[in-house]
Amino acid sequence: MSTTTAPEFLIETRGTTREFGAYVVGIAHCRATGTPGFGLGDGTLRIGLDGAPSQVHRGAVLAIAADCRAGFLTGGDDGKLATTTDATTILGDYGNRWVEHVAAHPAGVRAAACGKMLHVLDGAGTPRKSLAHPSTVSGVDIDAKGKRLVASHYNGASMWFFAAKEDKPRVLEWKGSHGMVLFHPDGDHVVSAMQENTLHGWRLSDGQHMRMSGYPAKTKSMAFTAKGRWLATAGAESVVLLPFFGGGPMGKPPQELAGGDAVICTQIATHPDHEVVAAGFADGLVLVAEIASGKVLPIAPPGRGGISALAWHPKGHALAFGTEAGHAAVVDFSGR
Amino acid sequence: MSDDQIPVTVLTGYLGAGKTTLLNRILSENHGRKFAVVINEFGELGVDNDLVVDADEEVFEMNNGCICCTVRGDLIRIIGGLMKRKGRFDGIIVETTGLADPAPVAQTFFADDEVKRAAKLDSVVTVVDAKNLPARLADTREAEEQIAFADLIILNKMDLVDEQGAREIEGRIRAINPWAQLIRSTKSDVPIASVLGREAFNLEKIVERVPDFLSGEDNHTHDTQILSCSFQAASPLDPERFNAWISQVLAVKGQDLLRTKGILAYANDDRVFAFQAVHMLADGDFIRPWKAGEERLSRIVFIGRDLNRPWLRRGFEACQADAPKTNYEAELARWGAPA
Ligand SMILES: [Zn+2]
Numbered sequence: 001m002s003t004t005t006a007p008e009f010l011i012e013t014r015g016t017t018r019e020f021g022a023y024v025v026g027i028a029h030c031r032a033t034g035t036p037g038f039g040l041g042d043g044t045l046r047i048g049l050d051g052a053p054s055q056v057h058r059g060a061v062l063a064i065a066a067d068c069r070a071g072f073l074t075g076g077d078d079g080k081l082a083t084t085t086d087a088t089t090i091l092g093d094y095g096n097r098w099v100e101h102v103a104a105h106p107a108g109v110r111a112a113a114c115g116k117m118l119h120v121l122d123g124a125g126t127p128r129k130s131l132a133h134p135s136t137v138s139g140v141d142i143d144a145k146g147k148r149l150v151a152s153h154y155n156g157a158s159m160w161f162f163a164a165k166e167d168k169p170r171v172l173e174w175k176g177s178h179g180m181v182l183f184h185p186d187g188d189h190v191v192s193a194m195q196e197n198t199l200h201g202w203r204l205s206d207g208q209h210m211r212m213s214g215y216p217a218k219t220k221s222m223a224f225t226a227k228g229r230w231l232a233t234a235g236a237e238s239v240v241l242l243p244f245f246g247g248g249p250m251g252k253p254p255q256e257l258a259g260g261d262a263v264i265c266t267q268i269a270t271h272p273d274h275e276v277v278a279a280g281f282a283d284g285l286v287l288v289a290e291i292a293s294g295k296v297l298p299i300a301p302p303g304r305g306g307i308s309a310l311a312w313h314p315k316g317h318a319l320a321f322g323t324e325a326g327h328a329a330v331v332d333f334s335g336r
Numbered sequence: 337m338s339d340d341q342i343p344v345t346v347l348t349g350y351l352g353a354g355k356t357t358l359l360n361r362i363l364s365e366n367h368g369r370k371f372a373v374v375i376n377e378f379g380e381l382g383v384d385n386d387l388v389v390d391a392d393e394e395v396f397e398m399n400n401g402c403i404c405c406t407v408r409g410d411l412i413r414i415i416g417g418l419m420k421r422k423g424r425f426d427g428i429i430v431e432t433t434g435l436a437d438p439a440p441v442a443q444t445f446f447a448d449d450e451v452k453r454a455a456k457l458d459s460v461v462t463v464v465d466a467k468n469l470p471a472r473l474a475d476t477r478e479a480e481e482q483i484a485f486a487d488l489i490i491l492n493k494m495d496l497v498d499e500q501g502a503r504e505i506e507g508r509i510r511a512i513n514p515w516a517q518l519i520r521s522t523k524s525d526v527p528i529a530s531v532l533g534r535e536a537f538n539l540e541k542i543v544e545r546v547p548d549f550l551s552g553e554d555n556h557t558h559d560t561q562i563l564s565c566s567f568q569a570a571s572p573l574d575p576e577r578f579n580a581w582i583s584q585v586l587a588v589k590g591q592d593l594l595r596t597k598g599i600l601a602y603a604n605d606d607r608v609f610a611f612q613a614v615h616m617l618a619d620g621d622f623i624r625p626w627k628a629g630e631e632r633l634s635r636i637v638f639i640g641r642d643l644n645r646p647w648l649r650r651g652f653e654a655c656q657a658d659a660p661k662t663n664y665e666a667e668l669a670r671w672g673a674p675a
Contacts, residue, residue, distance in 0.1 A: 023421070041421050058386060059387070060421045100413065115392070135392075136392060136394060138409075175399065195396070195409075218449070324419075
């Protein structure tokens with residue numbers, strides 16, 4: 001009776017694929033329209049899979065985020081910070097340094113990391129602060145309320161208040177080179193991914209540290225699930241989930257999902273409402289997994305380049321992804 | 337994998353030696369190739385190139401507690417960023433400041449997995465000023481390190497010295513680094529083809545560039561701290577002995593060993609083994625079969641500070657499979673604790 005069949009990938013029935021011809025650096029969804037924006041390695045932004053390429057940066061787009069109200073905030077290796085809806089407006093021109101990280105919050109906060117500086121602008125585009133760090137800023141995040149910013153760097157991370165009259169950071173120290181940094185939705189934890197294939201976390205209320213090691217590769221993508229119970233992380237041959245409940249993550253074993261193929265997970269995106277994680281792998285495989293059941297839904301087969309960008313539609317009914325080789329796709333889970 | 341990696345050339349040299357002249361020539365000459373250039377913040381380029389990246393030379397420790405295990409954190413980020421524009425350039429040139437230690441740059445290509453996947457170190461090219469080199473060697477440590485690290489040394493401003501002076505300078509350079517190729521020039525006017533595409537860190541190329549004077553002489557002059565020691569062994573080595581010994585030598589003496597290169601003949605193996613290390617970060621592999629009639633000599637060069645030449649020689653010789661085991665054990669035990 002039972003026969004083994006190749007898994008059916010949802011992209012075949014519910015996906016739309018496009019060939020962009022340039023590294024897909026990042027994907028964000030417009031807060032007003034829900035349209036995905038694809039930031040590419042040739043400096044263009046595509047709004048929607050069929051959007052005309054718009055040359056927002058001279059070299060490459062290095063970072064993209066959904067801007068405060070609508071459109072896309074991008075940073076490029078031309079040293080510029082731009083926002084694009086129908087047209088592109090340059091919000092900042094920082095000279096020869098790359099703008100490597102951007103973040104935006106609906107409360108009207110924008111941040112752009114450029115060298116050792118974190119430039120903070122408001123929703124109107126007015127520069128509010130230029131915050132200096134001891135070394136190059138290597139990751140940026142804004143907390144859920146839009147009140148605090150965190151910037152990672154060598155030997156730790158610095159936390160700043162947007163509304164502070166006097167800018168003095170709370171320095172979260174930990175020796176070594178920190179990359180991507182994230183606030184927990186509860187605002188009490190900050191987690192960073194380190195050069196030595198480890199994660200480091202700080203609990204702000206009591207200054208406690210958390211360490212998570214044993215990743216075979218650097219974690220370049222991670223996200224908290226909707227209510228913050230889990231931190232889903234890339235950098236292993238499976239999706240590694242760290243529990244932020246029941247006394248965790250300290251002393252609690254992580255959970256692993258969708259492992260087994262000896263291929264590194266490169267991208268993670270958590271569903272906006274449910275405890276569901278999308279994961280992209282170095283061989284191009286994309287899947288969606290439900291944490292509670294461990295059930296895996298195959299989305300796209302390997303073969304079109306390592307997954308370099310992955311994002312859920314803010315309503316959770318569609319998933320957009322892109323690859324290093326310049327392919328992009330949207331898979332729609334809602335009925336047609 | 338290797339065809340996919342972007343070659344990276346590291347350009348070092350003291351301020352005023354002619355490094356920027358060389359860089360401008362590489363960028364302006366019509367050779368049909370496009371380069372991304374990583375310069376330090378004080379650098380100045382006379383060429384318009386949208387692939388010029390300003391870097392801060394951020395040297396980071398690798399978190400293993402060792403002071404020589406350092407990488408260039410900015411370079412890890414920059415190479416990651418440049419990969420997003422892959423296909424739009426053919427190579428990367430990293431210019432360092434005159435005061436830079438080349439080790440962290442080189443080690444970045446051994447230590448970071450993503451950098452290793454994306455890029456490969458092609459060579460370290462050092463430009464020195466024939467007239468001022470003696471003064472530089474006398475008053476700084478970096479000038480010496482840059483020579484010790486080099487795969488190619490461009491002896492520039494030759495119009496300012498006579499033949500006798502040039503030979504003296506070359507002798508000084510050779511004492512520090514017998515392995516590098518030396519090219520004389522006046523205004524950094526060397527053929528670009530001799531600077532790029534050298535594959536100096538390709539294990540397969542090490543064997544092609546063995547210096548002819550691996551005589552076992554102690555290349556030591558009294559006014560330099562860094563010296564080189566070269567040895568050869570006529571009988572095939574025992575791979576287990578060599579591995580254990582070299583690992584111990586690098587662990588104990590790695591901070592002082594700038595570069596190590598070797599070509600080894602293993603007992604009962606018909607393949608050439610090539611070995612290289614930058615401080616304690618090592619890399620080795622079989623590269624090809626020994627050719628018919630080729631002399632199966634094992635050769636090794638150490639370039640570093642305060643090297644105990646007799647210890648290194650006796651240790652290397654004791655790795656020969658036919659050397660007495662007790663000798664070998666004694667030589668290994670020497671390196672049991674920091675010297
Ligand atoms: Zn070390």
